[in-house]
Amino acid sequence: xxxxxxxxxxxxxxxxxxxxxxxxxxxxxxxxxxxxxxxxxxxxxxxxxxxxx
Amino acid sequence: xxxxxxxxxxxxxxxxxxxxxxxxxxxxxxxxxxxxxxxxxxxxxxxxxxxxxxxxxxxxxxxxxxxxxxxxxxxxxxxxxxxxxxxxxxxxxxxxxxxxxxxxxxxxxxxxxxxxxxxxxxxxxxxxxxxxxxxxxxxxxxxxxxxxxxxxxxxxxxxxxxxxxxxxxxxxxxxxxxxxxxxxxxxxxxxxxxxxxxxxxxxxxxxxxxxxxxxxxxxxxxxxxxxxxxxxxxxxxxxxxxxxxxxxxxxxxxxxxxxxxxxxxxxxxxxxxxxxxxxxxxxxxxxxxxxxxxxxxxxxxxxxxxxxxxxxxxxxxxxxxxxxxxxxxxxxxxxxxxxxxxxxxxxxxxxxxxxxxxxxxxxxxxxxxxxxxxxxxxxxxxxxxxxxxxxxxxxxxxxxxxxxxxxxxxxxxxxxxxxxxxxxx
Numbered sequence: 176x177x178x179x180x181x182x183x184x185x186x187x188x189x190x191x192x193x194x195x196x197x198x199x200x201x202x203x204x205x206x207x208x209x210x211x212x213x214x215x216x217x218x219x220x221x222x223x224x225x226x227x228x
Numbered sequence: 229x230x231x232x233x234x235x236x237x238x239x240x241x242x243x244x245x246x247x248x249x250x251x252x253x254x255x256x257x258x259x260x261x262x263x264x265x266x267x268x269x270x271x272x273x274x275x276x277x278x279x280x281x282x283x284x285x286x287x288x289x290x291x292x293x294x295x296x297x298x299x300x301x302x303x304x305x306x307x308x309x310x311x312x313x314x315x316x317x318x319x320x321x322x323x324x325x326x327x328x329x330x331x332x333x334x335x336x337x338x339x340x341x342x343x344x345x346x347x348x349x350x351x352x353x354x355x356x357x358x359x360x361x362x363x364x365x366x367x368x369x370x371x372x373x374x375x376x377x378x379x380x381x382x383x384x385x386x387x388x389x390x391x392x393x394x395x396x397x398x399x400x401x402x403x404x405x406x407x408x409x410x411x412x413x414x415x416x417x418x419x420x421x422x423x424x425x426x427x428x429x430x431x432x433x434x435x436x437x438x439x440x441x442x443x444x445x446x447x448x449x450x451x452x453x454x455x456x457x458x459x460x461x462x463x464x465x466x467x468x469x470x471x472x473x474x475x476x477x478x479x480x481x482x483x484x485x486x487x488x489x490x491x492x493x494x495x496x497x498x499x500x501x502x503x504x505x506x507x508x509x510x511x512x513x514x515x516x517x518x519x520x521x522x523x524x525x526x527x528x529x530x531x532x533x534x535x536x537x538x539x540x541x542x543x544x545x546x547x548x549x550x551x552x553x554x555x556x557x558x559x560x561x562x563x564x565x566x567x568x569x570x571x572x573x574x575x576x577x578x579x580x581x582x583x584x585x586x587x588x589x590x591x592x593x594x595x596x597x598x599x600x601x602x603x604x605x606x607x608x609x610x611x612x613x614x615x616x617x618x619x620x621x622x623x624x625x626x627x628x629x630x631x632x633x634x635x636x637x638x639x640x641x642x643x644x645x646x647x648x649x650x651x652x653x
Contacts, residue, residue, distance in 0.1 A: 189625070197617070200522035
């Protein structure tokens with residue numbers, strides 16, 4: 176029973192984490208976007224992106 | 229626990245005088261002496277009926293008199309009958325052992341390709357009651373019957389003759405016997421329709437746990453048969469936990485897809501340019517207030533059987549450039565087809581603040597009959613847009629786990645049916 180509860184928690188955790196990342200828009204920038212900010216070529220905003228501004 | 233020995237009696241072969249045990253209960257009709265191969269009438273003072281000659285003893289892990297358990301029921305090996313079937317220049321061999329139980333009567337332990345199965349006669353009759361050779365030859369689909377509320381599908385058929393007979397039987401075997409059989413497989417049981425020419429009988433075969441069965445009958449390690457291939461009745465018996473994992477993974481995948489569809493539509497429109505001629509530039513100011521999610525800029529144009537290319541620049545409140553991108557739309561249509569899209573969306577991660585996006589068409593071309601260049605365009609901005617790829621990824625991982633379990637079952641099933649002589653051609 177404990178194993179099953181752990182598995183359910185794992186699956187729900189995976190879906191929950193994916194939902195949070197999705198809503199935050201992580202890695203969702205279009206590849207066509209080029210940042211014109213100095214020192215940030217090619218839209219390299221980093222994981223979780225703080226944005227271009 | 230070993231089965232208690234049957235109430236053992238003995239007699240001397242009326243042909244050769246050898247001492248023979250009687251193991252098979254009151255319904256035994258025939259006793260074939262293992263020494264002189266004489267077939268004796270067990271119900272008429274062991275009168276000699278005939279004598280078999282030139283029989284080659286088959287390889288089998290069982291001997292007459294061995295006792296053991298099949299699904300907890302005590303059985304004694306009382307007879308051995310080897311069979312051969314010829315077809316298309318090939319030969320198939322197997323060995324049937326008649327077994328007897330005080331409580332469950334007679335049955336068979338069959339040894340084929342190193343697998344040991346248990347069969348018993350049944351008085352239940354399938355519907356239809358028989359599948360003839362012509363039905364098998366002329367059917368477009370695999371024939372099937374209903375039996376005990378289960379569908380049994382055609383597996384194989386043939387004609388077999390004995391090659392060896394020894395011990396006690398509840399019928400009168402003969403080396404001249406020719407049995408026509410039709411095997412049909414259900415979930416984990418095989419239904420055999422056996423036609424001897426004189427009568428038609430039905431048998432149900434199941435596959436006991438092999439190590440337990442052989443241990444129970446005391447088969448020594450060196451006599452254990454080496455199983456070849458997957459037995460048709462060797463279905464995957466999954467543990468409840470494995471089934472739970474499979475179902476949980478598939479349910480999780482479905483949930484991820486549902487949530488993904490939900491977040492894919494997330495976002496609020498914050499600016500719209502309205503339709504503008506493509507010969508001028510769109511200047512669309514907007515304010516991002518949402519800290520989470522992406523900002524989506526959608527450009528649409530009324531291109532028809534043509535393409536159009538746009539440049540866009542994004543500036544902040546100080547009119548400093550923040551980002552730029554180039555995107556194109558292309559749209560083609562015919563009498564019964566269409567391809568491409570008149571709109572294209574671009575996502576960018578922006579912190580809260582005021583921005584302006586400038587959009588202008590830089591190139592366009594008609595490259596299909598009846599084409600028309602884009603004459604007007606529009607820009608829209610949404611904020612709080614999600615990136616559902618994470619949920620598609622979670623769904624893919626969970627779905628893969630579930631489908632691996634399902635695929636394993638499918639492959640196992642294919643291997644179980646691989647010995648069938650049915651062809652769809």
